[in-house]
Amino acid sequence: MLFMLGSIGLITLPHAWHIPPLLFGFFMLLLLWRLLSVWQPRYLPNRFGVFLLMLLGIGLLYSQQHSVFGRDAGTSLFVVALGLKLLEIHGRRDVYVIVYLAFIVAVTQFLYEESILMALYILLVCGVLLATLITQNSQAPRTLAALKTSAAIILQSLPLALVLFVLFPRLEAPHWSWLDDDTHAKSGLSNTLEPGSIAELSLSPELVFRVKFAGDLPPPAQRYWRGPVYATTDGVSWRAPPVLGRENNPDQLVFTGATYDYTLMMEPQKQNWVFALEMPTQFGAGLRRNGLYQLITNKNPGDRAEYQLSSSPVYNTGGISKTERRENLQLPGKPSDRVVELVKQLQGQPARPEMFIGNLLQHFRQENFHYTLSPDPMPDQPIETFLFERRAGFCSHYATAFVYLLRVAEIPARVVGGYQGGQINDVGGFLEVRQADAHAWAEAWLEGRGWVRFDPTAAIAPERIERGVNVDLQIASGAVNFSAIQLDAKTLSWLQRGRQLWQSVDYNWQRWIINYDTVNQRAFLQSLGIDNFVKLGYWLLISVAGVGGVLAWRLLRPNLRRQDPALMSYRQFCAKLSKAGIKVDVGDGPQTVAERAKGLRPDLAEAIERITAIYIRLRYQSDTEASDLQVLKKLVASFRV
Amino acid sequence: MDLALDRLLAAANQVILGKQQQIRLAVCCLLARGHLLIEDIPGVGKTTLSHTLARLFGLEYQRIQFTSDILPADIVGSSVFDAHQQLFSFHPGPIFKQMILADEINRATPKAQSALLEAMEERQVTVEGRTYPLPQPFFVIATQNPAHQIGTFPLPESQVDRFLMRIELGYPSRQAERELLSGQPRHVLIDELPVALLPEQLADLQQAADQVYVSPALLDYLQAILAFSRQSTDFASGLSPRAGLGLLAAAKAWALIDKRQAVLPEDLQAVLPAVAGHRLNVGANDSAAIVAPILKHVPVL
Numbered sequence: 029m030l031f032m033l034g035s036i037g038l039i040t041l042p043h044a045w046h047i048p049p050l051l052f053g054f055f056m057l058l059l060l061w062r063l064l065s066v067w068q069p070r071y072l073p074n075r076f077g078v079f080l081l082m083l084l085g086i087g088l089l090y091s092q093q094h095s096v097f098g099r100d101a102g103t104s105l106f107v108v109a110l111g112l113k114l115l116e117i118h119g120r121r122d123v124y125v126i127v128y129l130a131f132i133v134a135v136t137q138f139l140y141e142e143s144i145l146m147a148l149y150i151l152l153v154c155g156v157l158l159a160t161l162i163t164q165n166s167q168a169p170r171t172l173a174a175l176k177t178s179a180a181i182i183l184q185s186l187p188l189a190l191v192l193f194v195l196f197p198r199l200e201a202p203h204w205s206w207l208d209d210d211t212h213a214k215s216g217l218s219n220t221l222e223p224g225s226i227a228e229l230s231l232s233p234e235l236v237f238r239v240k241f242a243g244d245l246p247p248p249a250q251r252y253w254r255g256p257v258y259a260t261t262d263g264v265s266w267r268a269p270p271v272l273g274r275e276n277n278p279d280q281l282v283f284t285g286a287t288y289d290y291t292l293m294m295e296p297q298k299q300n301w302v303f304a305l306e307m308p309t310q311f312g313a314g315l316r317r318n319g320l321y322q323l324i325t326n327k328n329p330g331d332r333a334e335y336q337l338s339s340s341p342v343y344n345t346g347g348i349s350k351t352e353r354r355e356n357l358q359l360p361g362k363p364s365d366r367v368v369e370l371v372k373q374l375q376g377q378p379a380r381p382e383m384f385i386g387n388l389l390q391h392f393r394q395e396n397f398h399y400t401l402s403p404d405p406m407p408d409q410p411i412e413t414f415l416f417e418r419r420a421g422f423c424s425h426y427a428t429a430f431v432y433l434l435r436v437a438e439i440p441a442r443v444v445g446g447y448q449g450g451q452i453n454d455v456g457g458f459l460e461v462r463q464a465d466a467h468a469w470a471e472a473w474l475e476g477r478g479w480v481r482f483d484p485t486a487a488i489a490p491e492r493i494e495r496g497v498n499v500d501l502q503i504a505s506g507a508v509n510f511s512a513i514q515l516d517a518k519t520l521s522w523l524q525r526g527r528q529l530w531q532s533v534d535y536n537w538q539r540w541i542i543n544y545d546t547v548n549q550r551a552f553l554q555s556l557g558i559d560n561f562v563k564l565g566y567w568l569l570i571s572v573a574g575v576g577g578v579l580a581w582r583l584l585r586p587n588l589r590r591q592d593p594a595l596m597s598y599r600q601f602c603a604k605l606s607k608a609g610i611k612v613d614v615g616d617g618p619q620t621v622a623e624r625a626k627g628l629r630p631d632l633a634e635a636i637e638r639i640t641a642i643y644i645r646l647r648y649q650s651d652t653e654a655s656d657l658q659v660l661k662k663l664v665a666s667f668r669v
Numbered sequence: 670m671d672l673a674l675d676r677l678l679a680a681a682n683q684v685i686l687g688k689q690q691q692i693r694l695a696v697c698c699l700l701a702r703g704h705l706l707i708e709d710i711p712g713v714g715k716t717t718l719s720h721t722l723a724r725l726f727g728l729e730y731q732r733i734q735f736t737s738d739i740l741p742a743d744i745v746g747s748s749v750f751d752a753h754q755q756l757f758s759f760h761p762g763p764i765f766k767q768m769i770l771a772d773e774i775n776r777a778t779p780k781a782q783s784a785l786l787e788a789m790e791e792r793q794v795t796v797e798g799r800t801y802p803l804p805q806p807f808f809v810i811a812t813q814n815p816a817h818q819i820g821t822f823p824l825p826e827s828q829v830d831r832f833l834m835r836i837e838l839g840y841p842s843r844q845a846e847r848e849l850l851s852g853q854p855r856h857v858l859i860d861e862l863p864v865a866l867l868p869e870q871l872a873d874l875q876q877a878a879d880q881v882y883v884s885p886a887l888l889d890y891l892q893a894i895l896a897f898s899r900q901s902t903d904f905a906s907g908l909s910p911r912a913g914l915g916l917l918a919a920a921k922a923w924a925l926i927d928k929r930q931a932v933l934p935e936d937l938q939a940v941l942p943a944v945a946g947h948r949l950n951v952g953a954n955d956s957a958a959i960v961a962p963i964l965k966h967v968p969v970l
Binding site: 598616648 | 886887930932933934935938964965966967970
């Protein structure tokens with residue numbers, strides 16, 4: 029009983045994070061009540077009391093969820109029902125109902141979380157539940173033995189589960205998205221670039237996506253993962269321009285040079301953006317490239333998804349339309365004299381744009397500009413304050429100031445958000461990009477070259493681009509730190525290695541288990557030559573029968589494995605005797621066999637006697653010699669009838 | 670010491686003709702510290718065998734002839750009023766001997782039977798609140814007639830279980846019978862028998878039997894036999910753990926008589942009818958037939 033209550037407590041524990049605290053408290057109260065009643069049975073409520081409690085439960089459920097449909101409400105319903113059922117255990121049947129209900133509650137956990145840790149936890153708790161069933165059915169319940177048995181049962185069922193997982197047609201309830209009323213905010217880039225938004229992200233170690241390259245990795249300086257484009261500004265924040273009507277002619281895009289092929293796995297996001305390496309050339313169905321060269325997915329961004337992409341770092345976007353030019357020259361107002369002066373000084377008007385950009389970057393580099401994660405707040409006129417007074421800022425400050433100055437110099441320019449860099453996971457050989465890698469850079473339109481990327485941050489803090497952000501240190505100290513991207517094995521501490529290993533396991537779990545959907549399954553099955561349901565049925569039947577057969581064979585012949593090698597040799601000997609017509613019954617001892625064999629084949633008496641003597645010594649006597657087994661094997665092998 | 674055992678067996682075979690196997694079993698039973706029940710029709714030599722064994726083992730022995738009017742006091746003894754000393758004093762009965770030959774035990778009433786059987790199990794006697802220990806070693810060799818004979822009180826299962834072995838003698842073979850008919854009277858031969866084993870030698874032999882090696886493989890076989898007897902539908906009830914212990918002790922003694930230091934499956938098979946027969950089926954008297962399914966179906970290998 030205690031055992032069962034304990035396992036039920038374990039199974040509902042992770043739900044504490046999902047279901048309303050009031051309902052969880054109600055459940056815990058019922059569980060505690062039941063627990064106390066183990067020692068004080070008279071405290072158990074009678075039929076009427078249970079009925080009242082049920083009414084209370086229904087009331088609470090309705091007040092918290094207003095329905096019984098949907099993921100949260102359904103889960104709460106099961107949990108409350110489980111708690112109520114606990115109070116009316118009259119016989120073994122009720123225990124069964126409770127255990128089965130607990131299994132269902134365990135399953136609902138996967139509606140919230142699909143991580144490998146949760147899977148292991150649920151598997152563990154299922155083991156405890158199975159043990160509960162075992163103790164219910166054994167005369168002398170022993171906890172340890174029951175746990176052992178349930179572990180054995182789970183291990184035996186794993187191959188079958190694996191076969192069914194791989195072969196059984198996947199039911200596509202698209203990751204329960206229709207049940208997904210999850211509204212908890214995910215952090216990430218948004219449609220507006222607020223002054224502090226990227227700095228906020230830079231403290232988040234949350235994974236955004238993982239990339240596995242088919243070939244070589246691009247050099248760190250080319251790892252720009254393109255996100256939203258910010259073109260409209262009011263001087264403080266920058267907003268993305270309207271995308272509608274911008275499905276502009278993609279044939280203008282000209283790619284030259286090598287392409288990188290890679291698989292990109294997006295973690296759940298708020299926006300349906302896919303951060304491709306600049307500039308994506310090929311992308312699968314379900315993705316489209318909008319006029320801002322950003323990839324948009326039509327899947328639910330709240331799901332983890334995997335994409336096959338190709339990108340080329342060398343590209344030419346061609347010309348721009350008048351609207352686009354106007355949009356990218358937009359200024360929040362008339363620039364101040366200081367700014368105009370600066371632009372003039374940097375030979376902005378009417379010098380060539382390239383020259384001006386070069387001078388501007390030089391200006392950032394030579395003047396006393398700093399890169400900092402926590403700049404002083406610049407509430408009004410942030411760009412001017414930054415340019416002329418503070419001179420310390422984060423990538424978004426540099427990018428916006430850069431774009432602003434370019435626009436003053438009448439060069440179409442815009443800010444691009446996204447991620448830069450990423451950390452290489454040595455174990456899995458993939459790149460992990462986190463929120464802390466969020467970055468903002470600039471794009472300027474140059475005649476004949478199209479949109480060209482400029483990263484003013486690289487001018488101030490080239491190590492940001494070359495080495496990437498050291499997330500851990502940054503979070504620990506709140507200041508910007510950079511780490512070398514290629515760490516050699518010696519400097520990698522075991523802790524880091526352990527984390528990389530874990531990330532790699534997690535990546536593969538996501539990739540092969542969670543993302544194994546209908547499409548992937550079809551592709552996989554086709555590679556096995558299964559293209560219709562009849563064939564699939566045969567495969568299923570054969571695999572299940574095969575696994576079941578092996579298990580049955582092992583279960584029904586338990587003592588075959590732990591057999592004495594001497595006995596095996598002796599069996600061969602008996603088989604040889606049987607071939608010669610000397611009958612050996614199961615109930616015959618070795619001496620009986622030897623006497624009979626000697627009687628029938630006096631010519632072999634000596635060999636039979638020697639084999640029997642050594643076998644008896646090996647199997648029944650205490651004075652066995654080390655060489656006996658070898659001798660026995662040799663004798664049996666050379667025994668001819 | 671082995672020689673002494675050989676001499677003992679040879680001498681016994683001189684008296685009881687053509688029953689080597691039964692004599693060996695009887696000796697084996699005593700080496701395994703068990704009580705022996707000999708069952709057969711009258712006149713085939715039950716009493717002769719028990720007397721022979723008693724003589725050869727050199728133990729002080731007492732024969733008790735069980736009849737339908739025998740009382741417990743006739744077996745264990747009683748308190749008698751001593752007129753000189755004006756008090757009761759205990760007069761030990763015939764049971765206070767190292768070896769008891771209980772003849773025709775199933776002729777006595779259950780009351781008298783249980784007096785003997787209690788003494789067998791506890792190796793002590795309680796009379797009027799006082800406990801008297803029995804001598805060491807203490808053996809009972811009981812004989813009984815088959816249950817279907819007139820005027821018998823069959824021993825219940827629980828009491829039959831106290832005997833380590835039950836053996837049957839059966840009619841002698843033609844040649845053995847010829848020798849018997851032409852030879853000397855048996856009681857003369859018994860009187861002439863020398864003592865073959867000294868008491869310390871018997872103790873040594875019993876200890877040696879205890880130390881015979883039993884391998885895990887043999888225990889597997891023994892357990893398989895026990896499990897089979899419990900699962901099989903051939904038997905009303907399976908072999909008890911006490912029966913298992915008895916089987917092992919008897920098999921060890923059998924191996925010792927065979928001059929081996931380890932028990933073989935054949936030893937178990939040899940003692941199985943005698944040890945298990947009367948426990949699996951009290952009524953029947955063909956032990957070999959009773960245990961035949963076990964020997965046939967329980968795999969040795």
